[in-house]
Structures are given as structure tokens and as C-alpha cells.
Amino acid sequence: MPGIDGLGRRSLWCLQQLHDLPRKAPLTMKLPFADTLLASCALIFLVGCQPSNIDEAPAEASPAVAGEACDAARRAEMRTVRPGLEAAALEAARASRGDGAPALWTLRDDDTTINFLGTVHLLRPELEWQTPEIEAAIAGADTVVFEADTTSPEAQRELMKFYTTQGFFTDGTQLTSLLSDAETAELEGALESVGLPIEALLPHRPWMAAVNISVKQMLDEGFDPEAGVEQVIERAAVAQGADFAYLETVQQQLGGLAGLSHCEQVDFLMATVDGIGEGAGALDLLVDEWADGDVTGLGLMMANPEMLGSQPIYDVMMTDRNERWVPQITAMLDQPGTILIAVGAGHLAGEDSVIKMLRDEGYTVEGP
Template sequence: MANRFKPVFAGACAVALLSGLAACGNDDTAPATSDPHDISASEGDDTPEAEVRRDKQDIIDEYEEALAEARTTSGSGSPALWTLSDDDTTIHMFGTVHILRPELEWRTDEFDAAFESADKLVLEIDMESEEGMRAMAQDFQKKGLYQDGRKLSTELSSTDLEALNEALKPMGIPATSFDPMEPWMAAVTLSVLQLQSDGFNPDSGVEKTLIADAREDGKTFGYLETAAFQADIFDTLPEDVQEEFLYETALALPESSQMLDQIVDEWADGDVTGLGVLVANPDTGGGEGIYDALFLERNSNWVPQIEAMLDEPGTVFIAVGAGHLAGPDSVITMLRDEGYEVEGP
């Protein structure tokens, strides 16, 4: 595959493997509904000239190629778990999916033993405290909404706007409801709405489950980065990349839940190699600095923090998006390259 950004993968993966919008999507990203017949009044001669866009079949073919490669490998039959330890510290690392179907059973005895032994739960960002959830909503809204009076429907080309309108028709939501949003926010919001309508629920995501259990157990909490940092990853994308992200997310929206089901299958099987192909692959997430920003740079930032945890005695359970623990530049690979013995696949 060519080394360029593939927005269709981000559409299904971003809400599943990043924290922010899947966590606050229920209330803070959903646009208000209105007359379903009210499509954007801004279509016409004043819309920007359309970029050259791929058609839907190209997008699906590309995904199917990656899926076929992912399915050539298999895992242990349950989500992967890793352990790093020294004389007085044990660090368990577990890859999460932030939005899941409520009926999915993913916990194992091995997982429960590791989690129950931990004194501290470390997450990507603060999704536990009221202050953290407030900051998450504020940061994503501040960075995901236009601050200069622009409107999405007047910024998009007629091609991109038509794709958005078609994606929203089954939901009964007019494209003008997305007008306050920058294209990246509209793309991820669209994905969240579709996944939720198809039975996925952020409240069933791994983090929400672990936070509730950790509170009950009296564990302390730690965080590797901020919601503002996560929002910046998308907010600093070039406008044309954001627009392509929105276009391809809209075009492949009917298939997005099936895609996520297949990604979750790889995760639930513990197929770290297959998950890397689908989610954390430089060939499908590269170009325009996307792969570096989503995975390489963040993983590099996290490794020193994990190393520092070895200086404090006790047991820590780290739960981060599964894509960070898979692929050629995973946290696990980086730790092993530093000479650490990390137990696990």
C-alpha cells in the first residue's frame, strides 16, 4: 500500500482507540436535530473547488486488503496483556477499546488478577474526575469548533458537502447542524453517532469499566497526557486533510460499524500483529504526519513516563488505546528496544 494517510481507517479507529470523543460523545459532540429536509443552503457556486476524491469502492477495497492481511495471523483468544517489572515494581499494560458493544465479554481470569493486584490505574487522559471530564469537553469543543465565524457548509466543496448530506439522511440530521464544527470534529462526531446507533456504547468501553472498578477498589489514578494534547492532534491537521477525512468517513459510514467489529475481533483475539496492520500501520496511517502524531510521537512520550514508574515500589495497571501497544512503533517495542524484558506477545 502507498504510504499516505487513509482517513477511512481513522474514521472507525479514532473513536475506538483514542479517548476524547468516545468518552464525551453522548452529550458534547452530538448536534441538535432539526428538519431532516433542511439541507445546507450554502450549496452552489460559492463552495470551494472539490479536491480529487477516491470513490467508495476504492476505500472499501483498501480496507479489505488490510483486513485480509490482518487475518493471516491470530492471537491467544483473549485481549493481550503485558508485564514489565523489577525488584519492587510491577507494571501491567493493557490495550483498550474506548467504545464497545455492551454484550461483548472481554475480561479473563488473568486480566482480573493483574488488575486487582494494582494499586494505581494509569490512563491516557483524565476520564475519571469531574474536573477532567469538564476539561475534556471544553478542550475538544474549543479546538473542534470554529472560533472565527466560519461555517462547515461554506468551507466544504460541493462534493464533500454532498457526501456529508447523504451520510446524515438516515439519521434525520441536516448538514447545517454540523456548521459550527471543523471538519475533523464533524468526521469523528459522525462516526460516534453511527456507532452508537448501531449498538456501540462508550459506557461499555474498557476505560469506563476500569474506572468504576478502580474507584470501588480505592486505587489511585494517573494520566499520560491531556485532552487538549489529544484534540491538538486533529486540530493541527491541514484543512485539506481534515476535509478528506470527513469525506471518506461520510462515504464509508454505513460500513463503519462492521469495520469496528472486525477491529474489535482482532483485539479480542489478542492478535497484536493483526491489530497493528489495521490500526497502527505506517502504510495505512502514514502521510501528512498523521501516523507520527497519533502513534510514534505519543508512544515516544509515554516510554520515559513508564520507565519512571519503575522507580516507585508497587503495582501499576496501564490501560491505553490498543493501537499504542501494537505495530512496529508500539510502546512495547520501544521498551524492548531500550533493553527491558516485557512479558507478553
């Protein structure tokens, strides 16, 4: 595997681990790890593997190192209010019901059929979720469309370049310098619960620390990227000779998080810390809602700014990306054949979903 200039021996070892990992790991966990996890199972191998020397600076300085003061009191007040809002959303999601199987949607014209399947990027291996309808959608696809390419050599190089330039502080800043003493103590407690030493995360920018924590929790709880929906679809698609296409690059996908201000990234991190205390319960509820095809429940849990930490985080993780995808999807109607679009379930649920945006533009999308 080609090396990356400027990485030390430890970082090159980490790079090999990334190369050997499955192609995907995204989802949305308490859900702050929504689609951040796309390619982010790999991030866990970067804990303690920060680059020893980065020769190439990011093309544009991240606001995460701009040094603006964050209002810890404002954040503490927001975190006091959020649990009640989240509890109400979770209660409503539990009360909602689906059709008993993961939801499918279809957009079609005279010579093109586009099927949509919301995905969960890591699942428990024992979960059986494929229905005859889903199997037919996979088997009938001439082209399978995922969120981003994370498996090609070029994508791997760009992914590592992005992580090393946008995921770590390069000016000596340490993560805890952005937090209040109380927040640092909470972070240490969350890290202890998932078996990560805080020293390993000190060079991380807050968004990357949040993703690492989320992924580690999922893996510890028995969620497996090999059992994730994209992995299952990809194996079947390769076997049947289907083509692959992607809606965005990894830089586009993760760049929104990396481009958040200092304070917004810390909001994201502390929302993740808050979610660690819920353990597997919220994760299993999320999967239950997806497996039941409960689009309303998924919208309450995933397409919800309160569940992701703040409106800016929600915008860069969900709404902004959905808006970029819709024109690409409608352009696919010019391509004769059958297409399967498999993207994180949160992108297909709620008021800002791809499905809602398509319908608002006048397209008839069959399904819930």
C-alpha cells in the same frame, strides 16, 4: 456544576449532558476514530449545541482557520486508492490469529511490575472478555493508568473549554465551504445514515465533525461506553481503593487533531465518511481481533496510516503520543508496586507501538 462564561443556555444544557456521561468513550473506529474518541462520546451532545458566544479565543490560532486552499482533486485521487489498501489490510487481519483472549504485556524490575492491557473504549454489553489473567492484573494493581483524565471537575471544565475554542469555527466559516460539491453530497449521505442533520455540523471544524459522526455510528450500532474496558477497570479499581494516574491531558490528546491543517482535517473527515458505509462489519472485526489477542491483526487495522486517512493523522493520533508516553512509563519503574496501564489497543500494536518502542530501548517486555 460550575457554568462556563460565554456559553448560551443551549450550550449549558449540553455541558450538563457531558457531565452526566460515562468518563470515557474513545476507541478507534474505521478507524479514524481511533483514540479521538477518548472522551468523545460526549461530543455527540455537542451536535447542535455549538456555543452561542465564545468570549475566550484559543491560546493559539488553529491552522484549521488559516484559509489555505485544499486540493480536492488530490484528495479524491487518494480516496480512490485507499479502499484497495484498506481491503488488503482487513483481509490480512482476518487471516491472522491470536491466543484467544485480549493480550497482556508485562514490564518489570526488582520492585515494580507494570502490566499493559489494550482497551476498546466502547463495546457491546454482551461481550465477555475478562480472563482470570486480566482479572488478576486489575485486582493486583496499586495504580491504574489511563490515557487522560476526563472525569474530574477540572478536567470537565478544560474539556468544554477546548471543545468550544478548538472544535467550532469562530469566524463564520462553515464546514461545507472546505469541501467540494461531491464531498458535501457524500457528507450529507453519511449524516443521513446516522441520523444527523448537516445543519447541526456546519459550525464544526472538520476534526470535530469527524469525531461526532464516528461516535454516533458506534452508539447506533449498539456499542456502549458503559461496557467499555476503561469503565469496567475503573469501577473495579475504585472498589479496591487503587490510585489513578494519566499519561496526558485531554488537550494533549485532542490537540493534535485540532492542530492539523485545514486540508488534513478534511482528509480525516472524508476518511470517516468513507468508513460509515462499512457499517458495523469493520467495528465488529476490530473487536474480534482485540478479543482474540491478535496483535498483528490489530496493528494492520489500527496502527496503519492508510486506515486513519493519512500519515499526518496517524502521527498525531498514534506515533507522537506513543513517543510522549514511553519516558513516562519507564519512569514508573522507579515507583515500587504494581501498575496497570490500560490504553487504546492501537497504541500497543504495530511497528510504532509503545511495546515496540520500549523493546527498541532495550527493555524486556513479556507478551506477544
